[in-house]
Amino acid sequence: MAIIAHQIAPAGRVYFGDYAKTFIRYKPSGHAVIGLSLQQSTVVFWAALPRYIVAWIALSFGAAMTTLPNRSLASGNGEFTLDPHCPPSFRLAADNRCSLRHSYQLYESLQDRGVGGLKTALPEARDGFSPQQIDLGRLLFFDPILSADHSLSCATCHNPAQGFSDGMGRGRGINGSIQQRSAPTLWNSGFLSLFFWDARATSLEQQAKSPLFSLNEMGNTPANLLASMQQSPAYQELFTQAFPEHPQALSIKHILTALSAFQSSLISLNSRYDQYAHGYHQALNEQELEGLNIFRSFVARCSQCHTPPLFTNQQIAVIGTPEPSNLPRDIGAEKTFNASVLRGGFKVPTLRNIANTGPYMHSGRFSTLREATEFYNKGRGHAVDKEEQLLLHWHISEPNLTAQEIDRLVDFMHTLTDESLMPTTPQHVPSGLPLMHRENHHGQQ
Amino acid sequence: MDNSKRSGLTIALLVFFALSVFIAGWYVGQNKHQPPTITPSLGGASYSGGYRPSNEVIPQGNSAVNTRTKSGNVHVVEPGGSIQKMVERAQPGDTIQVMPGTYSETVYIDKDDIHLVGVILAGERATLDGLGKLNDAILYSGNNIIIENFKITAYKGNGIMSQAGNNFEIRNNIIIDTGIYGIFPQLGKNGLIEHNVVSGIADAAIYVGMSDNIHVAYNEVFDSVAGIEIENSRHAIVEHNHTHHNTGGILAFITPGLPVKDTYDVIIRNNFILDNNTENFGAPGSTVAGIPAGTGILVMAADDVIIEGNIISNNKTAGILITDHANAENLTLDLDSDPNADRAMILDNVMINNGYDTIDVIRAFALTELHTGNIDIFQIGPSQDSCIINRHRYHAVGIGDFSECTFNNTDNIDNYLIAGGAEPRVIAPSERGEIAYLGICAGCHSYTGRLIGPPVQLIQAMYKDNPEGLAAYINAPIKRQPNYPPMPAQNYLDTETQLAVAHYILQVGP
Numbered sequence: 001m002a003i004i005a006h007q008i009a010p011a012g013r014v015y016f017g018d019y020a021k022t023f024i025r026y027k028p029s030g031h032a033v034i035g036l037s038l039q040q041s042t043v044v045f046w047a048a049l050p051r052y053i054v055a056w057i058a059l060s061f062g063a064a065m066t067t068l069p070n071r072s073l074a075s076g077n078g079e080f081t082l083d084p085h086c087p088p089s090f091r092l093a094a095d096n097r098c099s100l101r102h103s104y105q106l107y108e109s110l111q112d113r114g115v116g117g118l119k120t121a122l123p124e125a126r127d128g129f130s131p132q133q134i135d136l137g138r139l140l141f142f143d144p145i146l147s148a149d150h151s152l153s154c155a156t157c158h159n160p161a162q163g164f165s166d167g168m169g170r171g172r173g174i175n176g177s178i179q180q181r182s183a184p185t186l187w188n189s190g191f192l193s194l195f196f197w198d199a200r201a202t203s204l205e206q207q208a209k210s211p212l213f214s215l216n217e218m219g220n221t222p223a224n225l226l227a228s229m230q231q232s233p234a235y236q237e238l239f240t241q242a243f244p245e246h247p248q249a250l251s252i253k254h255i256l257t258a259l260s261a262f263q264s265s266l267i268s269l270n271s272r273y274d275q276y277a278h279g280y281h282q283a284l285n286e287q288e289l290e291g292l293n294i295f296r297s298f299v300a301r302c303s304q305c306h307t308p309p310l311f312t313n314q315q316i317a318v319i320g321t322p323e324p325s326n327l328p329r330d331i332g333a334e335k336t337f338n339a340s341v342l343r344g345g346f347k348v349p350t351l352r353n354i355a356n357t358g359p360y361m362h363s364g365r366f367s368t369l370r371e372a373t374e375f376y377n378k379g380r381g382h383a384v385d386k387e388e389q390l391l392l393h394w395h396i397s398e399p400n401l402t403a404q405e406i407d408r409l410v411d412f413m414h415t416l417t418d419e420s421l422m423p424t425t426p427q428h429v430p431s432g433l434p435l436m437h438r439e440n441h442h443g444q445q
Numbered sequence: 446m447d448n449s450k451r452s453g454l455t456i457a458l459l460v461f462f463a464l465s466v467f468i469a470g471w472y473v474g475q476n477k478h479q480p481p482t483i484t485p486s487l488g489g490a491s492y493s494g495g496y497r498p499s500n501e502v503i504p505q506g507n508s509a510v511n512t513r514t515k516s517g518n519v520h521v522v523e524p525g526g527s528i529q530k531m532v533e534r535a536q537p538g539d540t541i542q543v544m545p546g547t548y549s550e551t552v553y554i555d556k557d558d559i560h561l562v563g564v565i566l567a568g569e570r571a572t573l574d575g576l577g578k579l580n581d582a583i584l585y586s587g588n589n590i591i592i593e594n595f596k597i598t599a600y601k602g603n604g605i606m607s608q609a610g611n612n613f614e615i616r617n618n619i620i621i622d623t624g625i626y627g628i629f630p631q632l633g634k635n636g637l638i639e640h641n642v643v644s645g646i647a648d649a650a651i652y653v654g655m656s657d658n659i660h661v662a663y664n665e666v667f668d669s670v671a672g673i674e675i676e677n678s679r680h681a682i683v684e685h686n687h688t689h690h691n692t693g694g695i696l697a698f699i700t701p702g703l704p705v706k707d708t709y710d711v712i713i714r715n716n717f718i719l720d721n722n723t724e725n726f727g728a729p730g731s732t733v734a735g736i737p738a739g740t741g742i743l744v745m746a747a748d749d750v751i752i753e754g755n756i757i758s759n760n761k762t763a764g765i766l767i768t769d770h771a772n773a774e775n776l777t778l779d780l781d782s783d784p785n786a787d788r789a790m791i792l793d794n795v796m797i798n799n800g801y802d803t804i805d806v807i808r809a810f811a812l813t814e815l816h817t818g819n820i821d822i823f824q825i826g827p828s829q830d831s832c833i834i835n836r837h838r839y840h841a842v843g844i845g846d847f848s849e850c851t852f853n854n855t856d857n858i859d860n861y862l863i864a865g866g867a868e869p870r871v872i873a874p875s876e877r878g879e880i881a882y883l884g885i886c887a888g889c890h891s892y893t894g895r896l897i898g899p900p901v902q903l904i905q906a907m908y909k910d911n912p913e914g915l916a917a918y919i920n921a922p923i924k925r926q927p928n929y930p931p932m933p934a935q936n937y938l939d940t941e942t943q944l945a946v947a948h949y950i951l952q953v954g955p
Contacts, residue, residue: 085891085892088883088884088887088888089883089884089887089888090883091879091883101879101880101883101884102880102883102884103880103881103884103885105880106870106872106876106877106880107870108870109609109632110609110632110633110634110655110656110657110705111657111705113704113705114704115632115655115704115705116608116609116632117586117607117608117609117610117632118555118586118608118609119586119609120609120632267884269884270884270885270888275937276555278937278938279556279937279939280936280937280938280939281533281555282937283937293551293553293580293581293584294580296584296606296608297551297580297581297584297602297603297606298580298581298602298603298606298624298625298626298629299580299581299601299602299624299625300580303608307632307704308608313703313704314704315702315703315704315779316702316777317702318777337778337780339778341776341777341778342777342778345777380729380730391775391777392730393702393730393777394700394730394731394732396730397728397730397731398728420885420888420889421887421888
């Protein structure tokens with residue numbers, strides 16, 4: 001019978017280095033074989049109190065004997081079991097749905113719009129997926145089987161190690177094709193109601209379709225994707241686990257549902273900024289506080305569009321950033337809404353985890369946060385050709401910030417980093433294909 | 446041009462001329478022969494719409510902050526001292542008194558229930574001076590904040606700004622030349638702005654943005670682009686203000702492209718709106734940059750706006766200007782905002798000498814109604830279910846569709862403030878504990894398996910019946926298990942939450 005590996009090797013977490021290679025092996029019957037060995041039992045000699053010693057031995061042993069690990073199980077011969085537990089920040093309800101719980105639920109927001117100040121509710125989030133659907137989405141997310149030539153997965157352009165982006169201005173799709181715009185972070189995407197830079201999708205499911213079936217992204221077709229998935233016995237089984245009530249569990253619709261379920265689980269709300277917002281004022285140092293005050297001041301006006309607590313107001317803004325050299329102006333939301341007043345307009349992106357998701361702006365024109373911030377200080381329309389007609393946003397002004405003030409803004413934006421609820425990257429994916437996103441080193445290019 | 450075309454054109458012109466004369470005759474005849482409907486100024490029905498609190502508590506009193514049940518500490522700041530340092534020291538419930546003198550700093554209040562009070566001695570005020578370098582004078586995000594009796598000058602951004610603070614009172618401040626906005630509450634609920642004198646502001650002297658239940662009264666605003674602005678807000682009353690020598694006096698409108706989408710239920714009454722003819726010096730691209738100089742009241746796309754009892758005089762473009770988005774310039778597209786100003790209600794106002802030197806587009810549109818000369822009221826764009834009383838008193842354009850209002854006063858509405866303050870959500874400790882556990886702890890601890898930290902089962906055994914001990918550990922962890930990484934201190938959680946999460950952890954199941 002299969003040896004089951006407990007996958008506990010997430011990427012990119014501070015504490016994880018030592019554990020990345022840790023495997024606890026179980027017999028499928030549930031009896032411990034190896035792994036909980038001498039190393040852990042030595043704990044008893046270090047524990048301070050006898051009570052702890054007893055508890056420790058009993059429970060660490062018991063845990064190994066009786067319980068399932070709470071991440072999905074991958075076996076060497078293609079047998080997979082989906083995690084029956086919700087990811088962190090979600091509560092499992094009796095109907096096997098995961099409902100989101102987070103600290104901003106302690107607050108309200110005006111008109112329930114999810115914008116405001118420090119102690120303000122977030123926008124309503126997508127939740128209610130089952131743990132199995134979320135876990136299946138995780139496996140799909142990392143599986144190159146989704147692309148036409150099995151060369152890339154979602155994680156190629158939304159790499160957990162790169163803030164669920166790819167470190168590139170304009171990413172590379174299938175056959176190395178260069179994308180029009182940069183890959184946005186997926187952190188907190190469950191709170192969004194508009195997707196893509198040009199706001200052309202209004203749900204996670206609708207969004208997920210686009211890269212899958214775009215010729216220069218993953219290059220797949222619904223028929224081809226379904227055919228290749230159906231050849232995988234593992235996926236047949238996993239979709240049945242995730243969608244038990246459906247006779248045709250493996251379908252494009254359910255692929256989109258599972259991907260959406262996984263994306264909705266990417267919660268980043270434990271930054272130092274959040275600690276400050278909830279009332280722990282020592283969380284930010286003097287420079288960062290100065291940055292916060294510049295950020296929300298009406299001179300810089302950052303918070304007017306990058307409004308807490310999501311750090312986006314989810315509106316379209318025409319700000320007139322320069323395009324990469326030799327490229328024409330990207331018309332952005334003009335196309336989506338067929339409205340010339342939105343020419344060059346893009347959805348205001350969240351600033352959460354912004355320090356990890358450079359380069360910046362829709363085409364990655366600015367490589368550093370400082371450059372991106374300086375853009376706003378260089379004058380209204382300074383990067384717009386004279387013959388170009390753009391209805392620039394009213395908050396694009398001439399704040400005349402000092403160099404020090406720009407530094408403080410950058411300091412503040414670094415406090416929005418939190419990846420403490422990073423999902424686990426699977427060691428293997430059900431298709432048996434090798435993980436592809438690790439092959440990318442484009443952040444260093 | 447050949448002859449046939451020329452004769453065709455001549456015929457078309459003749460038909461147009463004849464039609465114009467016919468319409469003009471009909472119009473003039475209509476006006477001449479219809480006796481005016483005269484509604485008495487006194488007595489009569491009151492407005493029956495407007496904000497009603499859901500809990501049926503009748504709003505009363507003129508207080509927006511919660512009544513303090515016990516008095517906190519009073520901290521006194523002397524000249525040379527730092528107001529901000531005192532704010533950091535103060536606890537919710539405390540009062541900070543600032544003695545007369547000059548203070549050059551940005552004061553930010555990210556805590557609740559602080560009363561920041563300037564002390565006025567023989568006319569001398571505590572003065573916040575931005576020296577033309579500092580961004581904002583006072584920023585706050587807390588609830589139940591009072592800011593009063595200050596003089597604020599020479600800041601680059603705002604005088605007093607809030608983001609999402611509820612239950613606030615901003616009173617008796619003199620604000621001179623502070624950049625973009627003098628007083629700017631945003632995304633808040635239940636606020637009182639009264640007895641302030643604000644001048645020399647490049648956008649709005651008093652700007653209520655994306656807020657609910659606001660009362661703006663007894664302020665004097667002048668020498669600014671906009672006097673008082675109610676933007677993307679609901680349940681606001683603007684009364685007894687003196688707004689003069691601005692570009693526009695009082696504005697109620699929707700800016701498209703903001704996250705809160707509408708403005709409705711606004712009462713503008715008993716204000717003096719005089720001589721607002723100052724040349725527009727708003728920043729290019731700003732919403733107010735498009736206001737024509739000489740606008741008394743501007744209503745753009747806002748619904749349910751009542752204009753009553755104001756003295757509106759000597760505003761050269763129009764006394765009252767009502768427009769939809771389509772007839773305004775430089776606005777972005779927002780499919781979620783209704784572009785029309787519906788249900789405008791104009792009750793008795795004293796209007797003298799307005800629209801005597803109006804702008805070309807208004808003059809041109811007035812001509813289509815064969816109107817020349819002064820313009821007290823100008824309305825353009827669709828405006829459903831709007832009404833007016835005693836329309837014969839005014840020089841009015843574009844109100845042909847307005848019906849007679851069925852009421853003539855708003856006397857039954859004192860204010861839209863919420864008695865006792867807008868209550869924050871009441872959170873049960875168990876909910877607080879669950880949220881902290883799932884949102885923070887579960888990132889490292891699962892019930893049985895090993896994540897980053899030890900399993901919850903183990904923690905439960907260790908701290909059985911000892912939530913206080915577990916809370917203390919959460920606050921200041923000591924590394925005990927050699928093969929787990931040290932736990933970061935969760936000391937940013939307040940003690941109540943630490944204890945709540947400890948209780949939660951000790952009872953949670955798999």
